[in-house]
Every structure is written in structure tokens, then in C-alpha cells.
Amino acid sequence: MAIAQHQSLSGRSPLHDILAPEAIAIVGASSDSTKRGYKAMVGLIKDGYEGAIYPINPKADMILGVKAYPSLEAISGKIDLALICTPASSLPGIIAECGKKGVKGAVVLASGFKEIGGEGVKLEEAMMAASREHNVRIIGPNTSGMFNLHKKVNLLALANVKPGHVGFISQSGNMLLSLVLEAEHNRHVGFSTYVGPGNQADIGFNDYLRYLGEDDQTHVATLYVEGFRDGERFLQVARDVTAVKPVVVYKSGSTELGAKAASSHTGALAGSYAMTVDLLRQVGVSVVHQSDEVLPVAEGLAQLQKAPGKRVAVVSDGGGQATISSDRLSEAGLELATLSDTTQQRLRDVLFPQASVINPVDVAGSTDANPALLATCMEIVADDPNVDQIFLVGMFGGYSIRFAEQLLGDEMRGAEAMIELAHRVDKPLVIYSLYAPIKPPALRRLHEAGLPVYSSIEHAVQVLAALGERGLYLKNAADQVPIEAVVPHANQLAVFEKARAEGRDLFEVEAKALLRSHGIAVAEEILVTDASELADVAAHFGDQALVMKVVSKDILHKSDAGGVKLFLKGEQALRDAHDQIMRSCKAYLPTAEIKGVLVTPMAKKGTEVIIGVSRDPIFGPVLMFGLGGIFVEILEDVAFRAVPLSRHAAESMVEQIKARKILEGARGEAAVDKAALVDLLLKVSSIVSAYPHLAELDLNPVLAYEDGYAIVDARIIVDQETSA
Structure with missing residues (x-):
């Protein structure tokens, strides 16, 4: 049974001075028992806080037996942390005072900032400008507060909270109260540090997690999350912390990360709750799905590891x-x-x-x-x-x-x-x-x-x-090392720049050329820009059954426009198909600019899967794998991983989906080549990491075979806004 002492992570979080302060100022301290400035004083005094307490109230000489001061400037000693209990409008000025006094951090209880929009946004920006100018870190605003029970810092004045080894960061004050009451009934679970991050105007979940990872009194870091501010950075920190101690996350609701409605299958599914869960588990986080599981799982991991x-x-x-x-x-x-x-x-x-x-x-x-x-x-x-x-x-x-x-x-x-x-x-x-x-x-x-x-x-x-x-x-930690990005090809970078200059996404022929240039197997195809070329195309492919697809930046869903024709053999069949595609697409969208048609051999029947990438606004590039074809958005049997992938991550994606039994050969069908799919996932991951203007990628369907695979359709959406 391992309740081990935990080695420190590299570097020391600056939050130690704030969350384990040696001196605390209560700005807005009060003798009114209904005020937070009173309750915080009670919490510190009752719990026996051993550091200096400085009540700030220009109208009082003494509060709860402790000498009061008219301002921060009037205090001669150093101050690590200020609890600010005054209205939102006072914050920019008070933060500036904190900076002049050398206060390292401030807990801002007030609401009325970014969360209300309008003037609140401007007020938060003014407060943060003062924070940056004077080097004062901000917890909140709109926070429920914090405690560090091993340092006897109880700024919430909660009674009967047992010191222990569960660190808790929660965007809900009521969630903390729920766990505290549950722990009081349990009588065995205790807490180390709690923080309500509030608006995360300055300090975010990744900063708090780093601190809990370094804190010797915390044996398990537990988080209730409604929304991440910097998910990509959080995953990096979580990977470090889970190597030395457990991390438990309860993520409420679907993420709804504010991504625009996406036109690809991958984009439509990205940003989901399921995606967030997969990404957290990828870096070793234990995810719970019910609020009443948080404390039991945290306790078990803290004690047994x-x-x-x-x-x-x-x-x-x-x-x-x-x-x-x-x-x-x-x-x-x-x-x-x-x-x-x-x-x-x-x-x-x-x-x-x-x-x-x-x-x-x-x-x-x-x-x-x-x-x-x-x-x-x-x-x-x-x-x-x-x-x-x-x-x-x-x-x-x-x-x-x-x-x-x-x-x-x-x-x-x-x-x-x-x-x-x-x-x-x-x-x-x-x-x-x-x-x-x-x-x-x-x-x-x-x-x-x-x-x-x-x-x-x-x-x-x-x-x-x-x-x-x-x-x-x-x-499997040794297998968790992400693969490196490929070296981008100059001619492929030029293709992206050309598409950006023309305000379009890559044509299918360009997308497949990019894949082919980095070692991904793609069938031979010919771009036909004039019907006069069809005779040579027919002769080139001989008796093979062919498929013809329209190439147009304006027609995203080719089948809907009648822009796809299958099972074509011989010159006349190609000419007829070409004429039909042109008529159908012009009728579908008269203004469409048609570059030509793409002709390629028909792929043999296989098991359809989808591989896609979307750049999530919170977590960065995310790769998806699952059952392909028309069912991907209906069944949503998909797995997500953050890019770049490790080999273990790619293998686990293939094993995660419920349809894996189909891949293994259901009802007498041959099992597909999982190793080839894993290799494809890794190559796609390395390509995405190398091309910053690749916003979304859809390979749907990919036909998986007993030996290898065939990429039937490839689509790459170009980022038109971000500079290289």
C-alpha cells in the first residue's frame, strides 16, 4: 500500500508564497458578523493561524482583538497575501496599493467583472493592468476564496474541516461545501489546500495544478471544472503532475468551447465533453462523471495511489x-x-x-x-x-x-x-x-x-x-513520448500559401498530394481540367473501374451536388460522367467555380473508418478516430487524442472505440490491419504538427483492409487568419 512522499516537479511554483502565506492582510475587515471581512478574521483566529494578520479598515482601531490599520501603506511588516473584501469598483486602485506595498498575491472576492460583460469586462481589464504593472498575482475575481489547512489559513471560516491530503480546486463554492459536509460525515477524509479560481483572470487551473503537484501535503489533486482557460497548457502540466501523484477531474457538462459551426465531420464532433474526457485521460488524469464519485475516488487514490x-x-x-x-x-x-x-x-x-x-x-x-x-x-x-x-x-x-x-x-x-x-x-x-x-x-x-x-x-x-x-x-509511461513533427516541404507550404491567397481550402488533389509527400499511401489520381483529356485518362487506367469527383472550392459536399460518379469504365463512360457532373453542379450552385474533375481507381470494399484533426480553441490540435462513412455523426463512436500523439496513444485510440470488434473481424470478416491504422494515425499527427495553417483535416472514409488501407476522400481546411 503506497502512500508515498512525492518528489518535487522541476521548478517551484510562485503560488507557494501566496497559498502558504506568512502574513495576510484583510482589506475590508469588519466587525459586522455578516461580512466576509469578519468571517475571514474568525477563520484565521479560530484555526490558530501563526502568521501576522493585518485588518485594513480606516474606521476601526481594533477588529476581533487584532490591531487594525487604515491602509496597506500604514503597515510596517511584509505581506504575502491580501484578501480583498471590497466592491469591484475599488479593485484597480487596491491592486496598485498592493503592488506598492510588495504584496505578492490577492484573493478578489467581488463579482461584477468579466462574467457580467460590458463595463465588467473593462473593470477586469483595468484590474489586470494594475496587476501586471505592480506584479501582483490575482486569485479570482468572483472567487469563493481559499484555505490551506496545514498552514491554518482558513479564509472561508469553514468549521469542522479536517486537515488531510486532498487538494481541491473548484469553480463552484457549493461543490466545496458539498465535499466538506461529505468528508465531515465520513470523518476520515481531510483537505490540504482549496482554491476557488473564479474568473481565472490571472491564475488558471494549470497554475493551481502545478502548485498541488509540488505541495508535499497534497497526495491527490482534485478539480471541479466548468471551463478551461488554456486547455493545451493544462494538459502539459497534468502530464507532469500525474507522473508523481494522482489527479482527479470532475468536468461538468459538455465543454461548448465556442468553436464556430464546423463544416467537417471532425470539426462537428470536436469540442465535445467526450473529447475533453479523452484528452484528460491521455495525460493520466482520472475522470469521474458523477459529483458523488469525487470524494471517494480522491480518497482511494490518495491512500492507495x-x-x-x-x-x-x-x-x-x-x-x-x-x-x-x-x-x-x-x-x-x-x-x-x-x-x-x-x-x-x-x-x-x-x-x-x-x-x-x-x-x-x-x-x-x-x-x-x-x-x-x-x-x-x-x-x-x-x-x-x-x-x-x-x-x-x-x-x-x-x-x-x-x-x-x-x-x-x-x-x-x-x-x-x-x-x-x-x-x-x-x-x-x-x-x-x-x-x-x-x-x-x-x-x-x-x-x-x-x-x-x-x-x-x-x-x-x-x-x-x-x-x-x-x-x-x-x-506505459515510457511509451507516452509524443512523436516528432515531420519537416515541412517547401512546395507544400507554398500550396497552403496559395490557398490562403485565394481564400479557399485545399483541393482534394492537393490534400492527397500533401499526404503522399509524407509517406502516406494514396491511390494514383489525375486532375482533368478539360474534357479533351479524358481519352488519355481512359487509356492510362485501362480496364480499371474508376471514380470521378468534382473539384471546386465552392462545393464542399460533392455527393449532394451530384458531383461524384462511380464504377466508370472506358472513354465514353468518363465523358458521360463528366457532362453529368458539370450539369448537376451548375444546377446545384450556378456561381460555383469548377477547377475540373478528379479521376482515380475505385477502391475495393473495406471497413470504413474516419481519421480527422481539428484545432480546438482551448486544447489546440486534436486528432479523432472512429467508425467512418455516413454513421460517424450518428453513432459518434470516436476517440480523441491531443496532437502530437505517442505510439501508445495511437494504439489506444483504435482499441477504445466500441466498433473495435468490427475491426477484429466480426461475422466471418477478416480482421483489419490495425498496425497500418496506427501508423496512419501517427503520420497524420506528425503532418499536423508541421503545418500551422492546417486547421482541419478529414479522411473519410478510410477503407481498412486485412493488409493496409485506402484513403477514399481527403479534405483539408486552411486557417485563413493565423499568421505563420
Whole structure:
């Protein structure tokens, strides 16, 4: 059981001086018990803050027994942090005063800034101008405040909050209160640092996460996020932090990142909640989807850190709960470990004959007279190399309540044996008990020793899933290094510049030429700009069945315009198709500028997938992979990863989609060449990183074969605004 001391990340966050201050000024301190300036003073005094407290109020000499000052300038000592409780309109001037006094950071409680628009935006800009000029970091504005319980800095004046090792950053003050009340009822979970980031006018989630990653008192960094300000930077920081300690994120709602309506499949799906979840998991973050999962998962990760894998052995004293546990484990992507013959025989040797010794293990009454036997069963399955985690399910801790008081001694001995086992093996022990809500002695002893006990099977399973996911992420850390970008070709850069100058996207022939120039297999194709060229084209391709597609910057969806003709053979078929395409496209859009038609051999039947890239306004370039063709936006069976990709990330995309069984060869079909798809994903990633004006890319469909693939359609949208 690893509750390890965490090595520091490279560099030291400047937030240490702000979030662990040696001296605090309360600007707007008050003797009115309804004011925040009063409550903050109470929180500091009651918790025994050992640093200097400076109440600022020009109308008071003393507040709560502490000498008050008319201004920051009147204080002779140094100040690390100012809590500002005055109205929004006063902030630009007060921040300037803070800077002149050498205050390092300010917590701005007031609302009425960017979040209200109009004058609020201007006010926030003025405050931030003062912040930059005077080098004062801003928490907020519109923040619920902060605390650092190990430094006894409780600026929220929350009562009964236990110091501990869960760091929490939340855009919702009520979410903090919910977790605090839950922890108070739990009695075992405590907090290190809390911050409400508010508008993130200055300090953002990535800055707070960096601090929590460096803070020795924080064993798990936990975040409630409504919106990221700089998602790309957050992913970079998260990758660093998850290497040394767990990070848990609860992301509310869909991201709705403000991207314009996109014309490609990839652009339409990017910016989704599913995309955000995939990107967070890519860098090792544990994502929870329900608010009541936040604290259980944070507690479990703080105490147990990781598991070797996702194979779970269930030890239960009730068949029904064993079945429920198996269902929930399967739904969470965990596996029921296959117990070895030796393990099963050892279990038979200690259990009643009617006991089930396959996984899940059901003791079937064997422990009614000796609950310590549950610990013996856990020891036996823990010795099995096929087992990564052990899940105890049932009524442990309540035998002395349910059956006989004299069983308390056996339960306590069982608890001690479990504690010894947890310290001996590198396999997490997670306990669910019916009796967890009433906290009987044996369960209290487990909690004291750092073993999590849950009153919900579902919560316990989410902890097991997070432990397994984190363990596998760290195990594959060496394979997480992103591939390097290719060296851009001068002639391809010139194609982008030409398209930008003409205010258009790349033509399909140009998009495929770009792919081909960087080693991606693309079928031969000929651009026909005049019908007189069709005879030579027919002769060149011979008896092959051909496809003809219109080439026009004005016609985005070629099929809708009648701009695609299939199964063409011979010169006359090409001429007829050419005439039909020209008539249909002119009827569809009379003003369309048609460059010509593209002729290429028909691809043989294969499994349709899509590969696409979109430059997300928050997270930067994001690559998508999934089931292709017309179903991509209907089924949305896709996986996302931030670019550039590592090989492991590319492989995990292919394995993530629900349609992977189709790729593996469903209903007698041959399995597709997954290695070729992974190679294609990596090459696309390297191309995107090399060409800054590539805004979106759609390869849809890509036909995957038993050997290789064929790119049927390629589209590249050009960034018309960003300079190189």
C-alpha cells in the first residue's frame, strides 16, 4: 500500500508564497458578523493561524482583538497575501496599493467583472493592468476564496474541516461545501489546500495544478471544472503532475468551447465533453462523471495511489452482492481475475464445501463464526499472480452486530491481518461494507491504517477502476513520448500559401498530394481540367473501374451536388460522367467555380473508418478516430487524442472505440490491419504538427483492409487568419 512522499516537479511554483502565506492582510475587515471581512478574521483566529494578520479598515482601531490599520501603506511588516473584501469598483486602485506595498498575491472576492460583460469586462481589464504593472498575482475575481489547512489559513471560516491530503480546486463554492459536509460525515477524509479560481483572470487551473503537484501535503489533486482557460497548457502540466501523484477531474457538462459551426465531420464532433474526457485521460488524469464519485475516488487514490492492472479478485460473504459487484466491475472496464488452480484449492482448504472458489469468491457462510477468515481469503487471492486488486464485499465490521458481540475480537484480528497484507503486497485492498455508515470498530481501524472503506459498491468500483487505469498509465509511461513533427516541404507550404491567397481550402488533389509527400499511401489520381483529356485518362487506367469527383472550392459536399460518379469504365463512360457532373453542379450552385474533375481507381470494399484533426480553441490540435462513412455523426463512436500523439496513444485510440470488434473481424470478416491504422494515425499527427495553417483535416472514409488501407476522400481546411 503506497502512500508515498512525492518528489518535487522541476521548478517551484510562485503560488507557494501566496497559498502558504506568512502574513495576510484583510482589506475590508469588519466587525459586522455578516461580512466576509469578519468571517475571514474568525477563520484565521479560530484555526490558530501563526502568521501576522493585518485588518485594513480606516474606521476601526481594533477588529476581533487584532490591531487594525487604515491602509496597506500604514503597515510596517511584509505581506504575502491580501484578501480583498471590497466592491469591484475599488479593485484597480487596491491592486496598485498592493503592488506598492510588495504584496505578492490577492484573493478578489467581488463579482461584477468579466462574467457580467460590458463595463465588467473593462473593470477586469483595468484590474489586470494594475496587476501586471505592480506584479501582483490575482486569485479570482468572483472567487469563493481559499484555505490551506496545514498552514491554518482558513479564509472561508469553514468549521469542522479536517486537515488531510486532498487538494481541491473548484469553480463552484457549493461543490466545496458539498465535499466538506461529505468528508465531515465520513470523518476520515481531510483537505490540504482549496482554491476557488473564479474568473481565472490571472491564475488558471494549470497554475493551481502545478502548485498541488509540488505541495508535499497534497497526495491527490482534485478539480471541479466548468471551463478551461488554456486547455493545451493544462494538459502539459497534468502530464507532469500525474507522473508523481494522482489527479482527479470532475468536468461538468459538455465543454461548448465556442468553436464556430464546423463544416467537417471532425470539426462537428470536436469540442465535445467526450473529447475533453479523452484528452484528460491521455495525460493520466482520472475522470469521474458523477459529483458523488469525487470524494471517494480522491480518497482511494490518495491512500492507495495505483494498482498493477485491472484484474480484480472479489471476496464476498453474500452471493447477491458478489453478482452486483461483478456487473459493476464489467461496466467499469475491469476484469474478474482468473484464479489459478492452486489458489482455488487453497480456498477450498479453508472454506465450507458449498463455498464458490471461482471469482467472485463466495464464502457461503464460512465466516459467520469467524469473520477473520475473510482476511485469510484475501491473503490467498493476493498471492495469485493473476490478481492485481482485491475487493472485499459484504458485511465485514458488522458480524459482531449482526450475530454475536464476541465476534468483535475476530473482526479486529481480521482488520489487523488486512492491514498487514496491505503493507506487504503491491496490490490495493478496497473494502465495501454494509456497515460502513455506522463506522464499527473494525472498519474504523482499517480507516486509521489508510485502507478505504466504502458504503457503496458503485463508489468502490470507481476507485478500483481509477487505481487500475492509473497503474497502467504509469506502466506505459515510457511509451507516452509524443512523436516528432515531420519537416515541412517547401512546395507544400507554398500550396497552403496559395490557398490562403485565394481564400479557399485545399483541393482534394492537393490534400492527397500533401499526404503522399509524407509517406502516406494514396491511390494514383489525375486532375482533368478539360474534357479533351479524358481519352488519355481512359487509356492510362485501362480496364480499371474508376471514380470521378468534382473539384471546386465552392462545393464542399460533392455527393449532394451530384458531383461524384462511380464504377466508370472506358472513354465514353468518363465523358458521360463528366457532362453529368458539370450539369448537376451548375444546377446545384450556378456561381460555383469548377477547377475540373478528379479521376482515380475505385477502391475495393473495406471497413470504413474516419481519421480527422481539428484545432480546438482551448486544447489546440486534436486528432479523432472512429467508425467512418455516413454513421460517424450518428453513432459518434470516436476517440480523441491531443496532437502530437505517442505510439501508445495511437494504439489506444483504435482499441477504445466500441466498433473495435468490427475491426477484429466480426461475422466471418477478416480482421483489419490495425498496425497500418496506427501508423496512419501517427503520420497524420506528425503532418499536423508541421503545418500551422492546417486547421482541419478529414479522411473519410478510410477503407481498412486485412493488409493496409485506402484513403477514399481527403479534405483539408486552411486557417485563413493565423499568421505563420
